Amino acid sequence: MLGREAADHGNAHGHAVEAPIVDGLDSDLAYAAAEEAHVTPESVDSNTGFFLEKLLAHEREGFLWQKLRAPRSYDYKKAENKGYNERYRMPQFPFNETQREAVMTFVLGLVAEPPAPQFVYTPNDREQARLSGLKVAEQYNCGGCHTLQMDRWDVRYRPESLGEGQESADYPFLSPHFTPANVADSLVTDRQGRRKATLVGMPAINADSGKPQYVDEDGVPIEEDDAEAVQHRPFMLWKDVLIDGAPRIVGGPNVMVPNEALEAGRHYPANGGDLARLLFPVVIADEKEINPNVKPDDAWGWLPPPLVGEGTKVQSGWLHKFLLNPAPIRPAAVLRMPKFNFQSSEASALVNYFAAVDGADYPYIYDPRLDESSVTTAEATHPGHLEGAMKIVTNNNYCVKCHLVGGYSPPGNPKALAPQLEVVHERLRPDYVHNWIANPKRYLPYTGMPVNIPFDKPVSQDLYHGTSDQQLDALTDLLMHYDRFAKRNLSLDAYLKQPPAAEPSSAQPAASIDSSPSEPIPGPTDGPAPTIPAGTGSVTLLHPDRPAVSRTIAVAGSD
Amino acid sequence: MSQVHRVRSTIGASATLAMLLASPALADDWGTLKGRFKFGGAVPTAAALKADKDVEVCGKEKLLNEELVVGADGGIANVVIFVRDKDVKVHPDAAAAKDPVLMDNKNCRFEPHVAFVQIGQPLTLKNSDSVGHNSNIGTIKNPPSNSLIAAGAESNVTFKAEEAIPAQVTCNIHPWMKGWVLVRPNPYGAVSSADGSFEIKNLPAGDIELQLWHEKAGYIGEISVKGKSEKIAKGRKKIKVAAGDNDLGEMVLDANLFKK
Numbered sequence: 088m089l090g091r092e093a094a095d096h097g098n099a100h101g102h103a104v105e106a107p108i109v110d111g112l113d114s115d116l117a118y119a120a121a122e123e124a125h126v127t128p129e130s131v132d133s134n135t136g137f138f139l140e141k142l143l144a145h146e147r148e149g150f151l152w153q154k155l156r157a158p159r160s161y162d163y164k165k166a167e168n169k170g171y172n173e174r175y176r177m178p179q180f181p182f183n184e185t186q187r188e189a190v191m192t193f194v195l196g197l198v199a200e201p202p203a204p205q206f207v208y209t210p211n212d213r214e215q216a217r218l219s220g221l222k223v224a225e226q227y228n229c230g231g232c233h234t235l236q237m238d239r240w241d242v243r244y245r246p247e248s249l250g251e252g253q254e255s256a257d258y259p260f261l262s263p264h265f266t267p268a269n270v271a272d273s274l275v276t277d278r279q280g281r282r283k284a285t286l287v288g289m290p291a292i293n294a295d296s297g298k299p300q301y302v303d304e305d306g307v308p309i310e311e312d313d314a315e316a317v318q319h320r321p322f323m324l325w326k327d328v329l330i331d332g333a334p335r336i337v338g339g340p341n342v343m344v345p346n347e348a349l350e351a352g353r354h355y356p357a358n359g360g361d362l363a364r365l366l367f368p369v370v371i372a373d374e375k376e377i378n379p380n381v382k383p384d385d386a387w388g389w390l391p392p393p394l395v396g397e398g399t400k401v402q403s404g405w406l407h408k409f410l411l412n413p414a415p416i417r418p419a420a421v422l423r424m425p426k427f428n429f430q431s432s433e434a435s436a437l438v439n440y441f442a443a444v445d446g447a448d449y450p451y452i453y454d455p456r457l458d459e460s461s462v463t464t465a466e467a468t469h470p471g472h473l474e475g476a477m478k479i480v481t482n483n484n485y486c487v488k489c490h491l492v493g494g495y496s497p498p499g500n501p502k503a504l505a506p507q508l509e510v511v512h513e514r515l516r517p518d519y520v521h522n523w524i525a526n527p528k529r530y531l532p533y534t535g536m537p538v539n540i541p542f543d544k545p546v547s548q549d550l551y552h553g554t555s556d557q558q559l560d561a562l563t564d565l566l567m568h569y570d571r572f573a574k575r576n577l578s579l580d581a582y583l584k585q586p587p588a589a590e591p592s593s594a595q596p597a598a599s600i601d602s603s604p605s606e607p608i609p610g611p612t613d614g615p616a617p618t619i620p621a622g623t624g625s626v627t628l629l630h631p632d633r634p635a636v637s638r639t640i641a642v643a644g645s646d
Numbered sequence: 647m648s649q650v651h652r653v654r655s656t657i658g659a660s661a662t663l664a665m666l667l668a669s670p671a672l673a674d675d676w677g678t679l680k681g682r683f684k685f686g687g688a689v690p691t692a693a694a695l696k697a698d699k700d701v702e703v704c705g706k707e708k709l710l711n712e713e714l715v716v717g718a719d720g721g722i723a724n725v726v727i728f729v730r731d732k733d734v735k736v737h738p739d740a741a742a743a744k745d746p747v748l749m750d751n752k753n754c755r756f757e758p759h760v761a762f763v764q765i766g767q768p769l770t771l772k773n774s775d776s777v778g779h780n781s782n783i784g785t786i787k788n789p790p791s792n793s794l795i796a797a798g799a800e801s802n803v804t805f806k807a808e809e810a811i812p813a814q815v816t817c818n819i820h821p822w823m824k825g826w827v828l829v830r831p832n833p834y835g836a837v838s839s840a841d842g843s844f845e846i847k848n849l850p851a852g853d854i855e856l857q858l859w860h861e862k863a864g865y866i867g868e869i870s871v872k873g874k875s876e877k878i879a880k881g882r883k884k885i886k887v888a889a890g891d892n893d894l895g896e897m898v899l900d901a902n903l904f905k906k
Contacts, residue, residue, distance in 0.1 A: 253806055255789040305810030306786035310864075313880070339789050377696065379711050380824035382784070382816045484778030484796040488819045499699030503821045528792065535818030537780035537794040547796065 134184075151194060155180065155187045213443040220440020223433045230359025232391035232422070237288050237325050239355040243281040244330075244348035250304075252333040253340065258525045258542045258556075263327040263334040273329035281351060284330050286342060288532070289357075289393075291321035294383035297368035306343055318346040323532050325395060338528030363390040370421055374502060381502075387533040389419045389502060396530070398445030402452060403438045405514045410434040416514075418491065418504035447516075456517035462568050465560070473572050475551030476565035479558065480508065482550055485539055493573070505536065509573070511566040521563040676737055676848045677887040681894030683722040683842040686870065687901025690716055695822040697754055700777040704754035704820060712759050712824070714862045714904050721842025722899060724760050725866070726812060726828055728835030729849070730857040730882060737848035740833040746770040746802065749825065751779040751795065751817065756825030760812060760837045760861075763829055765805055772800040778819060783827060785813040792818075805829040811859055826861060849887045856883045863903040870898040 128136035128143070142149030153160060158177040166174050182190065201207075210218060224235060242249075276282055291300040293308075301309045303316040321341035328335050328342075335342055370389050374381045397406070411434050413424040429437075435450070442449030455461050466472045480486040489497060489505040497504060511520060522529065527536040540546055540562075545555040553561070565572060693711045697704040715723040746768040750757045752775060763769045771781045773795040782792040787807040795801050812826035828835060834854075836844040858866040858881040865881030872895065876883075885894070 250787070251807065253787070253789050255791075303810075307810050307865075340786060378822050379693070379713065380695070380816070380822050382782070382814065382821075382824075384784070385816075385818070385821070484794065488778050497699070498701075500696075500821060503699065503818060528790065535780075535782060535792070535816075537782065537792040537818065539794045541793060541801075544801075 147195060148191065151191050152187070155182060155190060213446075216436070216439040216443035216449070219436045220438075220443065223429075223436045224440065227427050227429070227433075229394070229437070230361075232360070232362045234289075234357050234360030234363065234393035234395060236358035237393065237395050238286075238290055238357045240286040240290075240322065240344065240349060241352045241355075242284050242286060242344055242348045243277070243279075243351040244284065244345065245280065246276065246282055247331055248345055248348060249284070249330050250340075250343050252330065252335045254334075255339075256542065257529075258559075261522065261526055261529050263336050265327075265329055265334060269329055270332050274332045279351075281348075282331065283352070284328055286322050286324065286326075286328055286344070288325035288337075289323045291323065291341060292364060292367055294368055294371050294386075297365065301346075302343065304343065304345075306341070319343040320346065320349065325393075325532065336529070338526065338530075338532050360391075360393060363387070363393075366390055366421070377500065378502075382535070384533045385502070385535050388417065388535065389421045391420075391422060391424075392417075394441065396445055398441035398443065398447040398449070400516060400519045400530075401441075401514055402516055403442060403449050406438045406441070407431075407434050409514075410437055416506050418496075418501045418506075452516065454517045456521075456563065456567055459568065459571060462564050462571075465564055469553065469557070469561075471551075472561050473565050473568070475553075476558075476561035477572070478550040479539075479546055479562060480565065482547075485546070489536075508566060509569050512569045515566075517563060517567050520566055521559060524562055525559055675851055675889060677851050677889050677892050679846040679849055679885075679887065679892045679894065681727075681844060682896050683725045683838050683844075684720045684896050684898045685716045685722050685842075685901065686898040689718065689720060690714060690901075697820070697822060699820055700754065700775075703775050703777050707753045709753075709755060709822065712755070714860075715759075715840070717840055717842065719841065721838070721840065722860070723838055723840045723842065724826075724861065725838040725842070725844070725899075726760060726762075726826075726835065726857075726859045727838070727844055727846070728762075728828065728830055728857050729832065729846075730855040732808075732831060734832055734834060734854060735850040736832050736834075737850070740848050744768075748772055749781070749815070749827065750774050751781070751823070754779075754817075754820050755823055756815060758825075758837065760826040760828065762835045762837055763805065763827060764833055765808060765829060765831050768802045768804050769827060770800050770802050771795055773797055779817050779823075780819055782816045782818055783813055784816070785809060785827075785829070786811075788813075788829065812861070849892075851887050851889045853884060853886050856885060857881055858883065860899075860904070862906065863899070864906060866899060866903060868900060868903065870900065871895050 126139070128140040130136075131139060138149055138152040140149070141147075142153050154177070158175060158179060162174055224230060229235065273282065273284065291302075292298070293300045300321055301318045302321055303309055304319060306319075306321060309316045309318065320343075322344050323341050324335060324337050324339065327337055330342070367386055367390065371381060371383055371386045374386070374389075409424075410427070410429055411431065413426055415423060439449050441447075462473065469475075480490075480492060486492065486508060487495065487497060489503060491497070491504065491507040491509075493509045515523075519530070523531075524539065525542070526538055527534045540555050540558050542555050545551075545553065545558050551558050551561055692715065695709040695711055697709050712724070717723065744764060744767040747761050747763045748770045749761045749772070751771070751773045754775065754777075761769060771793065773779050776797045778794060778796050780792060780794045781801070782790070783803065784790055785805065787809055788805045791803050793801045793803075807829070808831045809829040812828040815825040815827055817823035828837075834846055834849060836846050838844045858869070858878065860866060866878065867881060868875060868877050869883075870876070885892075
């Protein structure tokens with residue numbers, strides 16, 4: 088057998104080996120044979136001679152022929168200084184001559200011209216977006232901190248061994264969607280008397296050790312010395328599922344999965360989120376130093392969040408901007424998103440990825456709720472629509488208890504604070520905001536945010552006169568049009584110098600500006616007022632209890 | 647006796663005897679269980695909690711960590727004791743009484759610290775404070791609930807399934823607040839009071855299994871009565887209830903049980 092080096096060696100010395108080349112000889116023997124006998128392409132059969140000639144000419148056909156015949160021959164004079172694990176790994180496949188040529192034909196065919204179109208994978212736009220985004224996510228190790236895909240457990244369980252589901256009344260639009268066929272499928276029992284269910288979500292982690300949490304059938308943690316208890320794993324659902332024909336919903340009780348049901352099925356681990364899981368017990372222990380009554384599940388809200396459902400949650404434009412220039416969102420977070428110096432195209436790929444995997448619109452979204460005309464209509468039918476919503480936001484019982492709003496930050500432990508509301512209109516999608524307010528646990532099962540407007544019990548009519556649904560809509564409208572609301576409530580008083588008292592005979596009367604304070608958005612009152620040019624302009628002044636008034640004012644320049 | 651005579655005169659002696667045998671209301675069939683939990687060790691001092699929000703309300707009273715409350719005389723409060731048997735016979739008076747159980751948000755703490763309710767019995771979450779609270783109930787078998795309770799308002803929650811141990815109740819607005827609620831299918835449960843004592847009335851006479859639990863200790867695995875120590879696996883203790891009063895006496899729980 089001849090290695091390339093052996094062939095080169097023979098060629099360099101001008102020797103020709105006469106003995107035929109025999110498959111199966113190792114390279115040392117081939118080298119010895121080449122030394123003793125003079126092999127030339129002409130001295131062997133025409134087929135072998137062709138490849139030998141190609142080999143000696145360092146052409147692809149020759150290399151491939153030799154590589155397939157005797158891959159270890161390429162270790163010749165290279166293996167001495169290499170460890171065993173560093174050597175070439177290609178095995179000696181037991182090909183005969185015909186098979187070898189078939190492989191060579193295929194491999195060389197790949198190089199010679201592009202594969203036929205029908206054999207080329209051509210994903211659709213959404214799949215292409217997913218693949219492109221995933222590539223960027225892997226390149227920048229987004230999954231190091233964030234969960235990109237939840238654990239998936241395909242369990243095979245004994246009927247009724249996963250406990251009973253409990254229905255709870257809620258807004259109709261939050262109801263799980265299953266067809267009768269889905270229900271029938273979940274009741275099918277296989278030959279072993281088991282049913283199947285696919286659970287997607289987060290298996291519980293022990294708050295002290297960070298290891299998987301094991302509980303008994305009642306959900307009580309199993310103590311180390313308890314060998315009799317039947318091990319179960321609590322599983323926090325992130326996707327509604329049917330078990331024994333009944334729905335188990337996101338935000339409901341954890342599903343207690345018997346170990347044997349998991350072992351009988353399959354487990355697909357989560358993609359990403361390792362750092363969050365690693366830090367989970369650490370941040371709890373840390374917080375216990377300050378607050379011994381900390382609730383472990385709250386700690387998930389302080390860690391890098393799972394990005395499952397991100398596509399239907401955030402607006403594409405905001406996410407693109409955030410990726411390029413991250414800004415703090417959650418005051419409770421213990422880590423801040425670093426600036427990765429993405430190229431704009433990379434950020435776009437990630438944005439499209441999240442939208443594509445969640446089936447959301449991208450790159451542009453259109454939602455009538457984002458259109459100002461929808462608010463105009465709502466205000467026409469319900470005077471004080473946005474003002475009422477603002478009263479809910481700023482009431483001491485509701486949003487401002489935890490959320491930052493504009494320049495206001497609630498006092499207390501940052502772990503109990505929640506994101507800034509004034510940027511919701513550019514950050515979140517309207518549907519998400521609406522449904523999130525209705526029942527936050529349906530979208531983030533570990534959240535501590537309460538149900539502020541129960542479906543059957545609207546908040547005080549003094550704040551907003553209407554049903555729960557109307558109040559939900561009003562809050563959504565306010566948050567999605569917060570910038571417009573703030574602008575039209577902005578008082579210019581702090582910026583304006585009072586014009587000198589107008590002479591009765593003055594040709595152009597000074598503006599009469601109602602200086603009564605407008606609630607609840609305070610204008611900047613601290614620091615020097617900015618300079619604004621003199622002139623005349625139109626300002627819409629809005630007061631909580633009066634319709635908007637457009638006035639022409641003369642502004643005395645401050646310069 | 648006069649009632650019995652009237653019945654005997656109208657429907658006959660044999661029928662009356664059958665009714666008497668079947669009647670659950672006879673005093674002889676039911677017993678009352680009493681006892682007291684005492685801390686086995688030096689009385690610990692409760693640490694102060696840091697109330698850094700709504701201090702004008704939450705700072706009215708000094709808030710203490712209530713995970714382990716031990717009185718000056720050693721009595722342990724908030725030890726939960728209940729009948730574990732699911733099919734236990736229930737006294738008709740107790741079965742009928744399902745008035746709402748109150749859990750108040752007062753001075754930014756839950757009062758009581760541990761509430762006991764039956765399946766179907768309303769738990770009224772009240773807010774006596776002038777600031778908003780939320781009551782985040784982390785039940786295991788029942789759907790978790792987390793309602794915001796405006797100042798002065800209240801909200802009712804009912805449960806459909808029993809819980810094996812109390813579920814934690816927290817307030818996310820004031821994260822130092824913590825309480826518990828235990829949901830059982832019968833009225834046979836109690837939470838020890840400030841002096842460590844408890845009482846469960848109208849238990850059916852006979853063998854029952856008790857469950858002992860405390861938020862700091864978990865299942866109480868060992869008790870000591872009159873110097874005699876008894877291991878009770880998973881906090882489960884079988885007793886025989888006799889008609890009338892049944893006093894378990896002073897049960898000492900060693901300090902090491904609470905070092906979890």
